Amino acid sequence: MTTSVIPYNQYEAQNAYQRLRTCLSRESAEAIAEIKTFLKMFPDVPLAHNDLGVLYHQSGNDLLALAHYEKANRLQPNNPTVIKNLAEFYFVVLGWTDDAIEMLTELLNAWPNDFEILTALGNISETVGQPEEARAFYRKANQLEPGNAEVREILARLDGPVSAAEYRQPALLPQQDEELAPLQQLLAQNPASALAHNNLGIVYSRRGEYDQARFHHEQAVKCEPANLMYRKNLADLYYTACGMIDEAVEIYTQLIKEYPNDVEVLTALAIFSKEAKLPEQSRIFINKVLALQPWNTEARTFLSGV
Template sequence: MNSFVVPAASYEAQNAYRRLQLTMEKDDPRMAILEIRTFLKMYPDLALACNDLGVLYAQTGEKLLALACYEKANRLQPATPVIVKNLAEFYFVELGWTDDAILMLTELLKSHPDDTDLLALLGTISGKIGREQEARTFFRRVLELEPGNRDASVALRQLEGAIPAAEFSAQPVRPAAPPVPPPVQAAPVQPVAPPAATAAPAGSPLDDILARLRSTIATAEAVVRPASPAQPTAGMSAEQRYREAQTAVANGDADRAVTLLEQLVAETPVSPLAHNDLGILYTNAGRLDLAVNHHELAVRQAPDNPLFAKNLAALYYSLCGRTDEAIAIYTRLVKEYPTDVEVLTALAIISNNNNLKEQARVFISRVLDFEPWNADARQFLAEL
């Protein structure tokens, strides 16, 4: 939290904000959230209250709500150090938007060159992305301004050489900023045409993205072959069964495809692609219990496959009402694949459907950064 008070429009607002800060010092963040939300109904434009609400939401794991509050605070009171630092750190830690975070922080540094928290955060980010020279520069500057800064001293020594394991063991060290893993860039999986079109759910013009996610089969090996008569399945290899299943899908024979794939996973349980396809076929048939089971198995067996994860998240959100689990998957994916337009679009849709307009704008604007020609995204943004 912070103790910085922005002058409000009235004496009552200032007093209310002071009481709000006292509430935030308590050990019950959920009670503090209720107090701040009540406060913001009366004084909706107090930026630091929005920022503090974002901090509390982040502490309780409500990441999308935290982002909405940070974005609103930054819009209401731009260039405020504590607000910019919180938003930039969220971009880097939760979303993997490294360039955006660095751009925001370095711009802020121009007007606040002696802000040691800002310098330490830039040092931490630089170190995590492999820019060790820059990290050393930032931490050295912190120590010039605060020679006794223990966190910066430890961070600098870690960059310049290993610290003995026993050193500083008597007192735990709080890092200058939370440790963050580097964003993972993975080669995108090329999708193959879906076996059958799924009607887009009613709502925003981009809701069909979620439907397409549900019906996407991802494989570079599956080839749709010309129609052929049904063949006996005895003695088939796993590869032959899968190809036959694809042929059955192309011929509109979903029942045969399901039979072949069920035989395949019975004989070869670790078959994430087959489980994913079964999830899609069972979704199209309305068998949601089986669909969820097979999509979960696909993700469990191939956790690094983004399309399997997207299919499961879309199913959770669109048909199962398991919004929190869908959001958890999408936020993990957007951190690992920050340029994935489908993930960004799904997060924009979920945010909008939950009346979180601020972060819906963030995500759909991000889509337009990567696809400026995307007419649906432009219409979505205009409607927001």
Template sequence: MNSIVVSESLSQEEGALYDRLSASVQGMPKQEAILKVKEFLVTFPSFALAHNDLGVLYHQSGNPTLALAHYEKAARLQPDNTLLRKNLADFYAVELGWIEDAVDIYLEVVKRNPRDIEALIALGQLGTAMAGSGRLDTSSAHFQVEMTTPAFSLPPETPQKSEEELYQDAQKSISQGDLAAAREQLELLAARYPGNALYQNDLGVIRYKSGDCQAAQRHYEDAHRLQPDNSIFARNLADLYFAELNMIDEAIHIYLELLHNQPRDVETLINIGHICSSVGRPDEAKSFYRRALEIEPWNTDARQALAGLQQTVQQQPLTQPVKSVDELITEARALMPQGEYLAARNLLEQAIAQNPYNAVAHNDLGVVAYSMGDVGAAQVAYEQAVKLDPANNNFRKNLADLYFVAVGRPDDAIYIYLHLFRQNPRDIEILSALGQICQAVGRPDEARSFYRRALEVEPWNCEVREMLQR
């Protein structure tokens, strides 16, 4: 089986420790090496490459049961890693005689990379075995090499390469159009450094170029999870959501976060404009294009997109004017004090249909739904309002109150109110709400503390004073 490649330039703690471990067990008796790797896995149980190499050691020590367990564990931890998948397939075929299981794995490999010569050769040999005796000829070159590679070392003729050298090789392969080689090099890096967001992002790029959007999504999401502040990784994921997966809400959410952090980012403004245009919101699209042109008046992409929208509007026949989102919200608010909740809800749903990203409409819909006794709909609406406008304290208060009063989630309510308290330590409403929640969940000392703080701000507040005296 293929074993690890020792790296000397390290960027993550797990990779650094495993590199030193790999060097220390060179030439060590197998049982001692097994103990060392097992000790490493106690601290880093999800390090896929260590499981792979422990499988190698167990296999060479004559313990196929434990070898199988660790090969399968490695493949589960990194299901997109071709190297680990091939090792498992080879073990299935050579040691266990599970030809069909090995074929299934190699078919997955070839599906992702139809030009993987090694996988194609293995499939040919496996197919011959299935058509003949049902046993694999382990004397063939592919399986002979795979099964005799010693653990924790490269074949003697292959020089060890540092992390930087491996990454340079991957970049060179990409520039030469050899995506299969680049993917294998990056998968090796990703296996050794699972916390490196750059390798996950680059694997996403390669998967996307190869037409495997689902694998690209996994890698882009991993990159964004590992490094959420990286605008390039976030933009790659948002572009994939919008352009290929039709995940419009997820894409717009990422772009709005990018815009919040970089309000003058022209590319983000244009992309949001494109999304708005595609979902039938031309006025908002034009607004984003105009903002982009205010920053870069020479930007031809924004100018052409804006001109195209204006030309489309001019060509459309005149129709009866439709009420704007603001008009619908205003009308709904006028109906709510009169108890006309059903009519108000209908107007707010129309507003959200026109603009699903209007946080005010979602918040007001939550108010109406709760007034009608529809707690589930109210929770969905309040959570969406907070998601769209997390800086709005009123939206967060509404959600916290709902969690506490109607949903039975006091811990979530306290979490929201404590966050609000840190931002507004003299807000009477927040202090009072925290006191009431703490009192309700059996934490009277904390409740009294919040009531006293409220009275320090407003000594005349009779309601708070009464709650403190209870």
């Protein structure tokens, strides 16, 4: 006697699996058996293969987990849940970091406010030694779920000097009055603290006190002249608030020699070039950004306007 799959349409199959899903056993082995039985009748339901991949991974059978994750992705390649699970498996189990990043960044373009994608990219960035990128992803995640204690703990661990990127996004900074007093106290204890000078410069900039901001940013660079972040922050202040365009350009042209693949430096030079009516030069810089970060939607938008 031979058996064959009962004809069905995909809508019926999806509904049937959703009903099964609500009453699956909490025991992994039993749940696996229940889903496998379902797939004998309805073999092309992506979510069933995804869930089977999760259960196999939890039970330690990574080979079968990968097979079902891949099958789910082939059946429904645009499903964010499936892609997130497969990318996490690539990164955690197989060590395929580049593949995981590529999948998640493409997904982030379509779902820019997805908390799980942002935290996954934050985790990968931190693991591969890119703390600034990790902090950017986690800060966006924190904006979406400010009550998430785990994200707050990660940000506290990653926290350090305020970066040039955060300088251009003041809404992400701590409240001015809350930060000013402890920074001044830190500076009183150690007048050569570049960190205190840098962050005081940020706070004074937000208050519109640009003379004070300039003093502290210059002091930060004086205390640590090789620090990339402090030099970028000073150049940004010169350009945006002090009208010292030549000084800002001089800093950034020196930085591009030292850090030819720094996205913030390249972006700043693209902006400077555009405003100086040098569109070809601007496109060169922003295209380099896109070569380094093909998922960078802000860079693509900028390029379309050059």
